[in-house]
Amino acid sequence: xxxxxxxxxxxxxxxxxxxxxxxxxxxxxxxxxxxxxxxxxxxxxxxxxxxxxxxxxxxxxxxxxxxxxxxxxxxxxxxxxxxxxxxxxxxxxxxxxxxxxxxxxxxxxxxxxxxxxxxxxxxxxxxxxxxxxxxxxxxxxxxxxxxxxxxxxxxxxxxxxxxxxxxxxxxxxxxxxxxxxxxxxxxxxxxxxxxxxxxxxxxxxxxxxxxxxxxxxxxxxxxxxxxxxxxxxxxxxxxxxxxxxxxxxxxxxxxxxxxxxxxxxxxxxxxxxxxxxxxxxxxxxxxxxxxxxxxxxxxxxxxxxxxxxxxxxxxxxxxxxxxxxxxxxxxxxxxxxxxxxxxxxxxxxxxxxxxxxxxxxxxxxxxxxxxxxxxxxxxxxxxxxxxxxxxxxxxxxxxxxxxxxxxxxxxxxxxxxxxxxxxxxxxxxxxxxxxxxxxxxxxxx
Numbered sequence: 001x002x003x004x005x006x007x008x009x010x011x012x013x014x015x016x017x018x019x020x021x022x023x024x025x026x027x028x029x030x031x032x033x034x035x036x037x038x039x040x041x042x043x044x045x046x047x048x049x050x051x052x053x054x055x056x057x058x059x060x061x062x063x064x065x066x067x068x069x070x071x072x073x074x075x076x077x078x079x080x081x082x083x084x085x086x087x088x089x090x091x092x093x094x095x096x097x098x099x100x101x102x103x104x105x106x107x108x109x110x111x112x113x114x115x116x117x118x119x120x121x122x123x124x125x126x127x128x129x130x131x132x133x134x135x136x137x138x139x140x141x142x143x144x145x146x147x148x149x150x151x152x153x154x155x156x157x158x159x160x161x162x163x164x165x166x167x168x169x170x171x172x173x174x175x176x177x178x179x180x181x182x183x184x185x186x187x188x189x190x191x192x193x194x195x196x197x198x199x200x201x202x203x204x205x206x207x208x209x210x211x212x213x214x215x216x217x218x219x220x221x222x223x224x225x226x227x228x229x230x231x232x233x234x235x236x237x238x239x240x241x242x243x244x245x246x247x248x249x250x251x252x253x254x255x256x257x258x259x260x261x262x263x264x265x266x267x268x269x270x271x272x273x274x275x276x277x278x279x280x281x282x283x284x285x286x287x288x289x290x291x292x293x294x295x296x297x298x299x300x301x302x303x304x305x306x307x308x309x310x311x312x313x314x315x316x317x318x319x320x321x322x323x324x325x326x327x328x329x330x331x332x333x334x335x336x337x338x339x340x341x342x343x344x345x346x347x348x349x350x351x352x353x354x355x356x357x358x359x360x361x362x363x364x365x366x367x368x369x370x371x372x373x374x375x376x377x378x379x380x381x382x383x384x385x386x387x388x389x390x391x392x393x394x395x396x397x398x399x400x401x402x403x404x405x406x407x408x409x410x411x412x413x414x415x416x417x418x419x420x421x422x423x424x425x426x427x428x429x430x431x432x433x434x435x436x437x438x439x440x441x442x443x444x445x
Contacts (some may be wrong), residue, residue, distance in 0.1 A: 001029055001036035014070045016057035017119075018307050018371065020398070023065035025443035031094075032070040034182045037071070037150045041180060044069040045152060045428055052431055053180045055094060055121030059396035060130060060309055062433045071180060073121060079103055080183055087188040088145055088370070093123030093181040100186075101303045109188040110296050113137040113219065118301040123181040129173045129314075129356045130395030132300060132365065133345035134219040138358050142350050146185040149178060151388065154427040156182065169412070170419045173355045175395050177434055178423050188345030192238050194219075194299035196250070198289035199233040203328065206231055207321040212364075214346040220299075226331040227276050232341065236299055244292035249296065254302035262306040264339035265370030275337040308340065311379045311398045312366035314356030317346065318329035320363035323389040327365060330385055334378055340368035353412030353419075356392040364394070395437070403439040 015022040026049055030039045044051035048069035053418040056074060057064065064070060073094035081090040085124035091100055097120040104110055120130070126147075131139035146160035149171050157179075159168040166412050171178050176241050197217075205226055206213045214220050224231045244250070264278040315323050324344060331342065343366045356362065367382045369375035379398060392409050393399035407413045419442055424430070427441040 001031055001041045014054060014064065014066065014072075016033075016062075017062050018058075020060055020301070020309060020371070021057075021062040021065050022146070023062075023067065023070070025066055025070045026068055028070045028072055030075055032075045034076075034092075034148075034150070034156065035075070037182055038154050038156065039179045040069065040071050041150050041152065041428070042154045043233060045154070050430060051180075051428055053093075053123070053176050053244055054122035056096070056119055058117060058120050058124065060311075060398040061396070062431070063128070063396060065433065066431050073123060073180075076182075081185075082109075084109065087190075088185055089188055090146075090183055090185040091122055092183055094121050096121060097125060104188060105191060105295065105297070108191045110185065110191045111143060112189045113143070114140060114297070114300045116301050117304060119296065119304070122184050122186075124396075126172055126176055126184065127176055127181065127312075129354070129394060130396065131345070131347050132219060133221045133347065133364075134213050134217075135214050135346050135348060135361065136218065137171075138348045138350045139355055141352055141355060142348075143187045144172050144184055150178065150182055150184040151179040152424045152426065160185075166415070167419060169351060170353045170416050172415060173352045173395075174416075175434060175438070177420055177429050177438060179183060179429060192296050192297050193241065193243060193293050194201065194236045195239040195241065195291075195293050196299050197233075197235045197237070197291050198402060199228050199235075200289070201312060203229055203231045203234055203324075206233075207325060210321045210324075210387050211317075214363075221343065223343040225279065225341055226328075226334070228336055238296075239293055242292055247292050247294040247298065248293050250290050251298055251302050253290070255305065258304055258306045258308075261339040261368075262308070262370065265372065267338065268339065268370075269372060269374070270368070272335070272337055275339050279339050292363060292381075307371055308368050309371055309375070309379070309398050310366060310368045311383055312364055312394035313386035313399075314394065315363045315365060315386065315389055315391050317361040318354075319389055320344075320365070323363075323386065323391075324365060326389075327367075327382060327385050330381055331367070331378070333379055336374055336378055338367070338369045338375060338378060340370075342367050351412075353416040354395070359411055365391075365445050366394075369374045393437075402436050406437070407439075 051069040076094035096401035221234040268275040
């Protein structure tokens, strides 16, 4: 355990990836082993300091910020155990998804589904309810078989659906409110390739039978711009075909698209008309919509070097068509154009107490904007519509929802709060953000 002492050094500032949240804690502790996590928790508890675990900071909200102790998990990495027969893998919580993908690939294994970002830690991805797309797939936590948790008294507890299932249902998506995730055991599948197919359809043709579209591929997604009535479609299907010769170039094209959005966002600060011009311009060297094959984890993800802000809500699948229509109309009416797309993805429901997909097949609607003040109001306009339609916020993305708003949207809310009160009666793992979205820790009566 490496402790940065403010008595002997200048105060260290912690910032998230998007630079939308920051804090200067009393201490930053850098951990490499489970014993470091235990020592850090006891250190904070003995001094009455709150503690928040931090990964790569890819949450857009102040999930980690605290005046107490920031526990840096980025050195707590690596595979603990690999079982090719199960198949499963156990990794330390600070392991990056990218590092895990590479290790599994060498072993002939893979994850069955994931989102577009591979720079997150495993613990961060499951704690905030991250997900990919596909009606047959639960959010990322649906691949978790077991985890170990360092709780407020410094003890290490293992939980799974078979061993301490009540704790597992709370801890697998818990915003770091129950303790520090030390290790995670994930279900794996044999290594596979995916065919990536892009296209375009009128938005209304998708929304008229959104169930058919969502089920038209193993992993189906669509996205739309605020100025267009057409949607860009993306479908990923498992295939026995080999990786395409141009797969790397195709993947880099996604990253270049992010750079293009950033450029348009900067230009839009001077002239809003330039946003659409830049985003619709035909650039040299393009070869139209993608249709190629890549190894699964490369097809799911792409490098995202440009910083932005993102807001997302999880909606009941049954009402998602009407919600997307309304969102699109509101964004079209809004005077400020974001160069980024509104993205729509799907997942099966799960039974984790604070999962945005708890108890229902889910449609995720995401909007991304440049990091400039003028776009904040667009996020709020977008969010208001989603809240009206029984939306649940993505815990790691920018949102203004409070416990009073979201509590009734989670059937497992009280069960989670009871477990939280039992495990953390002194609010060791609580922060201003958690008080806003979860309320204060309350003792069990």
